[in-house]
């Protein structure tokens with residue numbers, strides 16, 4: 001397993017706690033925060049490779065957070081998580097530069113596989129720029 | 131798939147009457163019959179060969195036509211992209227200055243004591259209006275710049291069937307509400323393709339979205355994949371929707387071409403798809419029949 005840092009952003013506390021724990025059990029360096037604003041604040045201090053971002057959050061929703069993150073930290077790869085399937089938000093998310101769109105409840109193995117691919121993309125992109 | 135089938139059935143069409151004819155030949159004149167049969171088979175074969183050649187030539191011609199069109203389209207897109215990003219840049223600068231001046235005015239206004247109460251209200255409303263309109267313009271210019279931005283693809287291994295299945299799942303729930311069925315006809319042992327996954331997701335979503343819009347309600351979308359055995363894989367998205375009138379076919383990949391009511395569509399969907407497919411080295415084409423449906427076909431190189 002390549003080593004990368006993941007930030008999970010979700011306002012549902014139970015979900016957040018469980019997923020961070022399960023990822024850590026798989027030896028993945030995972031952190032969780034409960035809102036888009038907290039995510040932005042944390043990104044100012046710490047760098048992450050991958051963000052798992054819930055689409056539906058109060059105040060600053062996932063799409064808005066994604067926009068801000070891609071503007072300020074374009075190197076971070078973002079995987080959007082959504083509870084209900086919506087074409088509109090899916091198209092928006094992909095157009096704003098998300099790596100993938102995953103429906104809840106996602107299987108942990110699937111999610112991890114997508115993270116590995118997202119991380120591979122991040123490395124490849126860094127190589128291209130250099 | 132379809133081409134193979136029609137090719138085979140044509141061959142059968144020639145063979146069957148030939149065999150029937152041979153079988154009905156009287157037994158007593160076997161020698162003459164053999165010659166005749168030989169001649170017939172030869173004639174049949176050469177006819178078939180000739181048809182096959184003509185067919186191949188036609189196909190080659192069609193392919194080069196398609197290539198020409200793709201080239202023209204990409205040049206057109208590039209020109210429009212350049213133009214719009216040029217304009218967006220030009221407008222961004224004065225916009226920034228207007229925005230700054232508004233801020234300055236607001237500052238002067240807040241520190242002055244000269245204004246009467248009712249004037250103050252109007253003055254401040256007016257300032258708010260200017261800055262919100264500036265924001266709106268900025269939003270438009272950013273969208274244009276975004277459209278024109280040339281993002282280099284990042285090529286990595288893609289399990290195409292899986293990627294398409296994920297995007298279909300995203301569309302499926304909403305589609306079911308309108309009684310639209312999504313049928314997957316994936317080739318099982320499709321080779322891994324080296325391409326840009328998020329770009330491809332964007333394209334598939336756009337095509338699926340267009341297909342559901344064209345069907346409105348009650349219909350099917352068939353997504354299929356296959357290995358073309360020529361170093362390319364093929365993805366087809368076929369819908370049973372309203373179809374595209376002939377006079378529109380040439381325009382659908384143009385930016386801003388839309389038949390949706392004002393404010394409902396940007397008309398950028400297909401031109402973005404075209405740009406993406408071009409950048410990952412593939413082609414996208416369309417076949418449509420009015421009131422019957424539309425099929426978009428993407429061909430992607432397996433290795434870049």
Ligand SMILES: Nc1ncnc2c1ncn2[C@@H]1O[C@H](COP(=O)(O)OP(=O)(O)OP(=O)(O)O)[C@@H](O)[C@H]1O
Pocket residue numbers: 336340341344369371372373374382383387388389390394395396397398399400401424
């Ligand atoms: N599957 C389809 N069936 C029938 N017509 C289609 C189909 N796909 C595209 N079109 C036609 O092509 C036009 C352009 O499509 P495009 O995706 O570029 O923009 P749009 O769908 O109109 O707007 P947007 O993508 O911003 O919602 C459509 O308005 C429609 O007329």
Ligand SMILES: [Mg+2]
Pocket residue numbers: 336339340395399400
């Ligand atoms: Mg569209």
